[in-house]
Amino acid sequence: MSVSSLRNPPPFLDGEDQEPEYDTRDLDSDDGEDIFTGRSNKPFTPTPPETDPPTDIFSEEGYTVQTPIKHPSLHTNILEPKFNGIQSDEELDLFAEATVELTLTTPNSQGRKEVCPTGPHFSILNAHSSLRMPDTSNKTMEELEEEEHGDTFELNIAVTNPEKMGDGMNAFMTYKVSTQTSLPAFRSKTFSVRRRFSDFLGLYEKLLVKQSLMGCIIPPPPQKSVVGMTKVKVGKEDPSSADFVEKRRAALERELSRSMNCLDQCIRVCVFCQLPRAVNTQALSGSGFLKMINKASDAVNKMTIKMNESDNWFESKLQEVENEEQLLRRLHASFDSLVNHRKELCSSTAMFAKSVAMLGSSEENSALSRALSQLAEVEDKLEQLQQEQAFSDFFIFTELLADYVRLLGAVRGCFEQRVKAWQRWQEAQSTLQKKREAEAKLLWANKPDKLQQAKDDITEWEAKVGQSERDFERISSTLRKEVHRFEKEKCRDFRHHIVKYLESLHRTQHRLVKCWETFLPEAKAIV
Amino acid sequence: MTSISQDGDRDKLRSVSVDLNNDTPLLIDIPDALCERDKVKFTIHTKTTLNSFQKPDFSVSRQHEDFIWLHDTLVETEDYAGLIIPPVPPKPDFESPREKMHKLGEGEATMTKEEYTKMKQELEAEYLAVFKKTVQVHEIFLQRLSSHPAFSKDRNFQIFLEYDQDLSVRRKNAKEMFGGFFKNMVKSADEVLISGVKEVDEFFEQEKTFLLDYFGKIKDATAKAEKMTRSHKNLADDYIHISATLTTIAADDNEAFKSKACISNVCVCVQKLEARVASDQELKLTELFRYYMRDIQAAKDLLYRRARALADYENSNKALDKARLKSKDVGQAEEHQQQCLQKFDKLSESGKKELTSFKARRVVAFRKNLIEMAELEIKHAKSNMSLLHACIEQLQSN
Secondary structure, eight states, X not given: OOOGGGOSOOGGGGGGGSOOOOOOOOOOTTTTOOHHHHHHHSOSSOOOTTSOOHHHHHHOOOOOOOOOOOOHHHHHHHHOXXXXXXXXXXXXXXXXXXXXXXXXXXXXXXXOOXXXXXXXXXXXXXXXXXXXXXXXXXXOOSOGGGOOOSEEEOEEEEEEEEEEESOGGGOEEEEEEEEEEOOTTSSSSEEEEEEEHHHHHHHHHHHHHHHHHHOOOOOOOOOOOHHHHHHHHHTOOOHHHHHHHHHHHHHHHHHHHHHTSSHHHHHHHHHHHHOSSOOSOOOOTHHHHHHXXXXXXXXXXXXXXXXXXXXXXXXXXXXXXXXXXXXXXXHHHHHHHHHHHHHHHHHHHHHHHHHHHHHHHHOSSHHHHHHHHHHHHHHHHHHHHHHHHHHHIIIIIIHHHHHHHHHHHHHHHHHHHHHHHHHHHXXXXXXXXXXXXXXXXXXXXXXXXHHHHHHHHXXXXXXXXXXXXXXXXXXXHHHHHHHHHHHHHHHHHHHHHHHHHHHHHHHHHHHHHHHHHHHHHHHHTOO | OEEEEOGGGHHHHOOSOOOOTTSSSEEEEEEEEEEOSSOEEEEEEEEEOOTTSSOSEEEEEEEHHHHHHHHHHHHHOGGGGGSOOOOOXXXXXXXXXXXXXXXXXXXXXXXXHHHHHHHHHHHHHHHHHHHHHHHHHHHHHHHHHHHSTTGGGOHHHHHHHHOXXXXXXXXXXXXXXXXXXXXXXXXHHXXXXXXXXXXXXXXXHHHHHHHHHHHHHHHHHHHHHHHHHHHHHHHHXXXXXXXXXXXXXXXXXXXXXXXHHHHXXXXXXXXXXXXXXXXXXXXXXXXXXXXXXXXXXXHHHHHHHHHHHHHHHHHHHHHHXXXXXXXXXXXXXXXXXXXXXXXXXXXXXXXXHHHHXXXXXHHHHHHHHHHHHHHHHHHHHHHHHHHHHHHHHHHHHO
């Protein structure tokens, strides 16, 4: 029972399934180590024991499926006719947006410096990059001033083709994750694997580990929905379950694309995309419960310890983030109701069309009868239009809002991580203090044998204090960069989607005009 | 209390075409109306060259109940049995906007001030629209009466127009209400019986089938159109909320969200346009269907009366035969039969005329309204398009 036939995204969802373009800053907080150097030298992240160091994986020519991305929207993007002079820009832009940029900045490449409104932080980035990569083609983007020139790589990810595997309550949906890349790190240019939803969750968890050390912002995956999945499992082929699958598919795709931002994350995601079998990314369903407990303890923690904030920036930012989250939630709710009302309008228009058709058929004046049936047809077309508009309302904007609400939650999580790091530092300091006191006591009590122990302890704890302080600093600075980057992306994302949405509205109106214009002569012909 | 003056908008508002009473010596319009708590007072202005009136130009104030009274007296007049009596205008119904206003008041705390004012404006516009509609419907009623050769001479009609005191129409007391209700029941039972009566005239047979069928369909269409218009209005309302939230977000964040301010403006305009589309659609399409539904009901009433007369005639025939058999009261029975025959003939004749003109009227009205609606839709969609285009340009250039 495969549902795959349903779900190739309808073409008008244009760039919707395109990964939004992102600039990535080289988040080079690993002290000069970057992923590609890491590749040859050492494991680049605190990898869990099972995963081989990167070299092995990349050379593992397990299997690569040379499937060209069967992504209809990728093609229709370029070919779809647009209106009114928006055309030429659009084509270029949408195509450009099909790629995700990963850049390792080389200092002063091509004479164009990064223009960073945030000043001092980013100049650090430029200095660090140590590896030069071959230059790949540059894309024109609309915001050229933000582009980092230099080394750009292509990496497109698409999540398509949901299929149901298994039966009954053990059934699950798998999605085809297709990657197209020109990163030299991968042996082949295109490949695809099948993953299931819990794999995505597992990936997210792995990335979260990273987050706690680095302060990167990781986009959270869509919610695990028991009800939705049960419906799918049971095999009811009703539109709501198809909708659910479609929503999930789109959400997963967006999430993967967003994860492309942090370079380190990227590699992990690529691994995720490449391995024939998802290794160790399966999240247990029990972990959800665990997470809830963790969250509860976190909340308690937050309340008890007040951080001594040295940098006001963080505090105000956090406030901003929280406010924005609220507002976005509200906006999301209004958009939701908009979508619902539009769907209502669709159905009532459809009914109206039918009844007008019946009226037309019983009308005795032939011209009027024709006109009425024409009216019925127009209303039918209108219904379709409204349906499509509802679709794009939803996918373009509402989902975006939902994603951003979640992302903002993740940002808040990062802030919390920072606070935790500070706590750790403070704890280390206080432990050090205690050790010192213990040492002093020993000295006074004159017990030489334990003294050595105490001294060792002290050195150990001093090192820890130093480490945690460094951690904290690092997290703070990374967080700053991340937040800046996030905001830029958010701005761009929103603007992009707003434009898309307006364009879809525009299109709908245009077609509306056409419909009514075909009707008008019929109405005038009534005698 | 709201009052409106209609002069400029009158032609635009007219959603149902009526033989304009330009060439008749009796011109009626409702230039003004006052809305008090629960009642609407219409100012009816008459210009006439007929001698039967005392003055050539005068105005009176009437309420909805007076209209009902007028309609009922016309219906009850025997002489008009062969005519289609224009349907009584529906009672002014402010229930829906009032309910919404109430809900809005309750939800005030959850909305920003701006949002609240906008919603309130919307509601006021809706209220005004309902108001205009009801005035218009009453006006059309009177105009149809005045343009009809028979009705315009009706004494009651003249009283209605002229009597400058309050008509103080005795409101139907409970007994009469009940009686009216009962009469309706009898009538519908009768209709069923009478539809079995054999129809001699081809024309009337056709008309009957057509009207019965059409009535059902148009009733259905009206209901669906109403539903559609309502969902459209809901949609427009949503845009208000969205634009309000967007404005708040834009206000918070400085330059990063200039685009949000732009789209918030767009949302406001889109909302206005959608609301206009919805209300135009309602006016042209839904009102059209509604009005003709009632009109067809009136035509059906005519047919009913005629069929009633036919039944009477046949009954009188039977009675005559019986009397002849019994040789009792033959003269009386004959007279009765003659009367019935006359009545029936009269009804048939005038009925035929009325129904033919009704058909023509209906087609003309449909045509006019459908054309107007299509043109309005196109206009709105085009202005929507240009608005969106401008905004997209602005966003992309930013």
